[in-house]
Amino acid sequence: MHLTSQTVDALVDQLAKLPTIGRKTAARLAAFILKMPREEVVELAKALVDAKDRVKECSICFNVTDNDPCPVCESDRRDRSIVCVVEEPSDVLALERTGDFRGLYHVLGGVISPLDGIGPDELHIRELVARVVGSQGIQDPIQDGAKSETIHSDGQVQIREVILAMNPNVEGDTTSYYVGQILAPFGVSVTRIARGLPIGGDLEFADEATLSRALEGRSGM
Ligand SMILES: [Zn+2]
Numbered sequence: 001m002h003l004t005s006q007t008v009d010a011l012v013d014q015l016a017k018l019p020t021i022g023r024k025t026a027a028r029l030a031a032f033i034l035k036m037p038r039e040e041v042v043e044l045a046k047a048l049v050d051a052k053d054r055v056k057e058c059s060i061c062f063n064v065t066d067n068d069p070c071p072v073c074e075s076d077r078r079d080r081s082i083v084c085v086v087e088e089p090s091d092v093l094a095l096e097r098t099g100d101f102r103g104l105y106h107v108l109g110g111v112i113s114p115l116d117g118i119g120p121d122e123l124h125i126r127e128l129v130a131r132v133v134g135s136q137g138i139q140d141p142i143q144d145g146a147k148s149e150t151i152h153s154d155g156q157v158q159i160r161e162v163i164l165a166m167n168p169n170v171e172g173d174t175t176s177y178y179v180g181q182i183l184a185p186f187g188v189s190v191t192r193i194a195r196g197l198p199i200g201g202d203l204e205f206a207d208e209a210t211l212s213r214a215l216e217g218r219s220g221m
Contacts, residue, residue, distance in 0.1 A: 013026075015030060082104065085105075101215060108124050112178055
């Protein structure tokens with residue numbers, strides 16, 4: 001005889017698949033969901049399915065977005081000559097929270113990790129190179145030296161700096177080195193955010209002040 005509900009067990013199984021949720025927490029969440037008003041449970045289920053169905057990748061920066069291109073790539077108030085390279089969309093959120101970065105982003109979708117079978121080809125590195133190369137137009141002949149921004153006929157601005165903001169761990173270091181090497185021939189300044197971040201720490205969980213300082217103290221590769 002089943003002492004507990006198989007339906008509840010199935011819910012606990014699903015919840016326990018989520019990161020950081022053990023079976024104990026999953027059971028607590030399931031009990032909470034059972035007590036929620038039906039309409040709230042429907043809203044929760046709808047939000048999950050909507051997120052899966054509607055959210056897509058920006059075709060320029062690979063951040064998650066409802067509309068392609070994403071609001072950052074679309075904005076005319078961002079400095080299009082600087083691109084900050086991050087591992088995951090959650091890192092974009094962390095950097096946006098600082099309010100200090102006015103450039104554009106490029107989300108790699110992970111880091112190089114041979115043990116997990118993730119090589120450069122599994123990440124959006126090729127697309128980053130294409131972005132940098134694609135932005136290198138013919139120098140504007142009427143530039144006045146001080147303000148030497150290269151502007152294409154289609155309004156695209158030359159990328160002058162690529163900031164690497166990978167997490168400070170072995171995979172992050174490996175990925176930064178690789179991306180730095182691959183961008184080296186293209187005449188773009190490649191910098192890496194300062195090590196104000198705790199080694200082995202996660203960008204996503206760094207407080208805004210630490211992240212701002214790390215961004216400010218970036219150095220050449
Ligand atoms: Zn974008």
